[in-house]
Amino acid sequence: MPTFTKAERLSSKVAIDKLFETGKSFHNFPFKVYWLKTAIGISSAQIVISVPKRIYKRAVDRNKVKRLIREAYRKNKDSFYEKLNNKKISLMFIYTSKTIINYKEMEEKVVQTLQRLSKNINSESGL
Numbered sequence: 678m679p680t681f682t683k684a685e686r687l688s689s690k691v692a693i694d695k696l697f698e699t700g701k702s703f704h705n706f707p708f709k710v711y712w713l714k715t716a717i718g719i720s721s722a723q724i725v726i727s728v729p730k731r732i733y734k735r736a737v738d739r740n741k742v743k744r745l746i747r748e749a750y751r752k753n754k755d756s757f758y759e760k761l762n763n764k765k766i767s768l769m770f771i772y773t774s775k776t777i778i779n780y781k782e783m784e785e786k787v788v789q790t791l792q793r794l795s796k797n798i799n800s801e802s803g804l
Contacts, residue, residue, distance in 0.1 A: 681751040687723035687767050696725075696767050703797065705790045707774030712794060713767050714801075721758045724750065725769040732775055742772050745780055749787035760795035768794065 687693060692715075700713035715723075726746050728739040750770075770790070778786070 679751055679755055681747060681754075682720070684719040685723060685754075687725045687769070692717075692723075692767055693725060693769070696769055700767070700769075701797070701801075703793065704773075705786070705793055707772055707778065707786060708790050709771040709773050710790060710794060711769040711771075712798070714798070715765050715767050717765070721761050721763070721765060722754070723767050725767075726750075726772075727769060728772045732773070738777065742777055745777075745783045746770055746772065746787060749780070749784040750791075752784065753788050753791060757791040757795060761798065764798060766798065 687696075696711050696713050700711045702709060702711045704710075726743050728742045730739065733739045733742065770787075
């Protein structure tokens with residue numbers, strides 16, 4: 678059973694700042710994704726999930742969206758890890774939609790985003 682462990686969470690402020698400063702990004706509605714290849718970390722990918730307070734004022738709504746994203750990522754991360762080919766990355770999902778989509782749609786969007794991210798990572802290493 679796939680789990681989402683502490684080692685898979687990116688919590689270092691220094692690492693998050695570096696992700697914003699030197700990382701690459703792309704939009705895949707409803708997400709903006711920042712990613713950066715790293716050499717540190719126990720897990721293949723360390724992730725941060727962010728839902729802006731300016732879009733969702735109520736913490737209940739922000740937490741619900743984060744739970745949906747986290748669960749969709751947890752269920753689909755194994756295929757993503759296989760495509761990484763032992764590379765280590767840091768990534769951040771920022772939810773940008775003004776409406777909360779249901780879980781089925783959220784999972785489809787997370788899978789699309791992970792596929793696009795793996796293509797970006799693999800095409801960059803081919804250069």
